Amino acid sequence: MARLLDVKELETRFFTENGVVKAVNHVTFHVDEGETLGVVGESGSGKSVTMLSLMKLIPQPPGKVTGGEALFQGRDLVQMNQNEMREIRGNNMAMIFQDPMTSLNPVLRISTQIMEALELHLKLNKQEARDRAVELLRMVGIPAAEKRIDDYPHQFSGGMRQRVMIAIGLACVPQLLIADEPTTALDVTIQAQIVDLVKDLRSEIGMAIIWITHDMSLLASLADRIMVMYAGEIVEVAPVNQLYENPRHPYTIGLLRSIPRLDSREHERLQPVQGFPPDLIDYPTTCPFMPRCPYAISQCVQDPDLEEVGDRHFVRCWVKPRGEKVLAHHHRVREIT
Amino acid sequence: MLSYIIRRTLVSIPVILLMAFVVFYLIRQVPAGPFDFVGDRALPPAIRENLEKRYHLDWPLMWQFTSYVVGDDVALGVCNVAGFIPGCDIIKETPEGVSRGLIRGDLGESMKQRGRSINTIVGNSFPVSLQLGILSIILGLLIGIPAGVLAALRQNSWVDYLASFVAVLGLSIPSMVIGPVLIVVFAVKLGWLPAAQWGAPPPYTLGIIPPLTWDFFKHTIMPVIALGTGLSASIARLTRASLLQVIREDYIRTARAKGLKERVVIVRHALKNSLIPVVTILGPMVAGVVTGTFVIELIFAIPGMGKYFIDSITNRDYTLITSVSVIYGVLLVAANMLVDITYGWLDPRIRLD
Known part of the structure; x- marks a missing residue:
């Protein structure tokens, strides 16, 4: 499949009064056309900032993309100015956000908020844009779409608002949809509905998706590949089955262990990843995970590079603990997929 | 929307009346009255008394305010029917009217610019x-x-x-x-x-x-x-x-x-x-x-x-002070109502009912 997005050595910094925050560090990954890439990592691991950097949506100042390139359909997003980027944003590349309660403008009608992207990018006139907007709302499963289109966001429930957000994201039929924790703010049943909806729309439109989350179990049925981020770095990338069956980075292993499971024994405790992520201002020169890593060896004082360990499977670790050994007590993790 | 405006207007009437009464009362408590001096010469007591009578300043305070709000013909009428109400003995001796009352749109007569109605000013x-x-x-x-x-x-x-x-x-x-x-x-x-x-x-x-x-x-x-x-x-x-x-x-x-x-x-x-x-x-x-x-x-x-607002206070032009305050109060109430209506237009989450 053809490459849609090819990011190399992306680096984003925030220049604050307290120092330079190294938010995204030599991030290299790609997304193929029609592929779904899951991105996981704890809060502050650089998942969102990486994607906002690609969209040129990080607040600047204090933020700045300080290095690397990001080829989207062959054009480097990093080198583009805001005007060129505006042509792509919302058109070829769309983004939906975490909190549907605050991500829609409370004082504008839903119709305005969907139609403006259509009028801008597809050059539709008012009536065409309106017809298309009703169609989009129907597509994302909003009942009585032609009546609800003139409502305001506060007249919708959280799940319905996220559907509206998706409709806005898909308005111009993008080649890439970046979903930044779109289900985190929703309750579980609504989460499942939204995930199903996105799956259906993905096959209908044939777009690629980058789905940011910190819920690993959610990605099992959704993603083709999963990318794990820690302290602004990619620590492991692998096809979804490979990652669940044979995780090679201690952090990934830790994340998988901390997923609650239905079939766990009674009184069995979840195993959280101990400790805290490093300070991104005072960034360590060692492997950033070393202080929390149960496998750390003396070599870990040097930050390792991303290394290929299998088919499309990359790990940033000197030790690369083997799945069998690690998962001996946790064989059930295998069954997750 | 219309019912909201009507409701707000009705609610504001007692507010305006209360404010008018407070001003009406307080200004009469301030030392020195409108007819104590002309320039820096004190008026002879007899003239002063006549003037005060002319402007009903000899009436009991509540009667003065009643006449300011509803008109002195109403006050006289009430006293003619029910003369036993305290204060009516004085009122019945006053034949001449100076105010048709706020409710009929008459803001009264100026005490210092004699002969000019406040409506004109x-x-x-x-x-x-x-x-x-x-x-x-x-x-x-x-x-x-x-x-x-x-x-x-x-x-x-x-x-x-x-x-x-x-x-x-x-x-x-x-x-x-x-x-x-x-x-x-x-x-x-x-x-x-x-x-x-x-x-x-x-x-x-x-x-x-x-x-x-x-x-x-x-x-x-x-x-x-x-x-x-x-x-x-x-x-x-x-x-x-x-x-x-x-x-x-x-x-x-x-x-x-x-x-x-x-x-x-x-x-x-x-x-x-x-x-x-x-x-x-x-x-x-x-x-x-x-x-x-x-x-x-x-x-x-x-x-x-x-200018009149300030002058009326130094002059103790009781009616002018009260009336200008009433106008200010009405405008304030109206402006705030307009603000609330504008909120509803700016933010659809704010409903006016």
Whole structure:
């Protein structure tokens, strides 16, 4: 499949009064056309900032993309100015956000908020844009779409608002949809509905998706590949089955262990990843995970590079603990997929 | 909407009456009355007594207020029917009426400008203050909102610092300084504009609309600038602060993610949300400015209401003080109602029922 997005050595910094925050560090990954890439990592691991950097949506100042390139359909997003980027944003590349309660403008009608992207990018006139907007709302499963289109966001429930957000994201039929924790703010049943909806729309439109989350179990049925981020770095990338069956980075292993499971024994405790992520201002020169890593060896004082360990499977670790050994007590993790 | 306006109006009537009573009562408690002196000469007691009788100042306070609100013919009528009510003995001796009552639109008779009704005084001076006030508010908005928006968009740049500096200057330099400076420069030195007076005397079209002639405008330019710049300073600072808060909202990021131009993001998505605090201060600001600003009217010799407000207090012109306060109160209530209606238009989450 053809490459849609090819990011190399992306680096984003925030220049604050307290120092330079190294938010995204030599991030290299790609997304193929029609592929779904899951991105996981704890809060502050650089998942969102990486994607906002690609969209040129990080607040600047204090933020700045300080290095690397990001080829989207062959054009480097990093080198583009805001005007060129505006042509792509919302058109070829769309983004939906975490909190549907605050991500829609409370004082504008839903119709305005969907139609403006259509009028801008597809050059539709008012009536065409309106017809298309009703169609989009129907597509994302909003009942009585032609009546609800003139409502305001506060007249919708959280799940319905996220559907509206998706409709806005898909308005111009993008080649890439970046979903930044779109289900985190929703309750579980609504989460499942939204995930199903996105799956259906993905096959209908044939777009690629980058789905940011910190819920690993959610990605099992959704993603083709999963990318794990820690302290602004990619620590492991692998096809979804490979990652669940044979995780090679201690952090990934830790994340998988901390997923609650239905079939766990009674009184069995979840195993959280101990400790805290490093300070991104005072960034360590060692492997950033070393202080929390149960496998750390003396070599870990040097930050390792991303290394290929299998088919499309990359790990940033000197030790690369083997799945069998690690998962001996946790064989059930295998069954997750 | 209509029922909301009617309900708000009905609710505000007792508020206005209570305020009128407080002013009515308090001003009568202040030492010295309207007829104690003429100039610096004390009036002979006999004349004073006659005058007080003429203006019903010998009536019991509650009866005075009743007659102010509903008219003295009503008070007399009540006493003719039910003479046993305390105070009626005095009232029945007073044949002549001075007030037809607030409820019939009569603001009473001035005690110091004898023979002039307050309706006439206010009718001539209020439209002038209103014209000055409205033009100043318009100028304040025209300068204040764009300046605030510009400062917010270029936060911490020289544009922002310049706008903030000018705003602080505008807030801290009182109009009694700006006014004379304008007069010295544009009237005295350059001779471009008249130094004082109002360009068009009453009566006006529909009671307030002045003739749109150059003569009118050349008299308004300087007072409107002197008054409007101060207003624009507070509007600009509020707009800036409010907009800075709004552009950090998630939905602004959503708007940018759609690829909208920055101008569209600000005008369509941010500005409307950020105007609510601005509209909030606009209510009392309008009421305060259109009822006359004493300093500006004094400096530019404008025959507005501000002058009467101040004069009436030093003169102890009881009726004028009370009536001007009532007008101010009605305007304040009306302006705040307008503000609430505007909220509903700015933010659909605010419902007016």
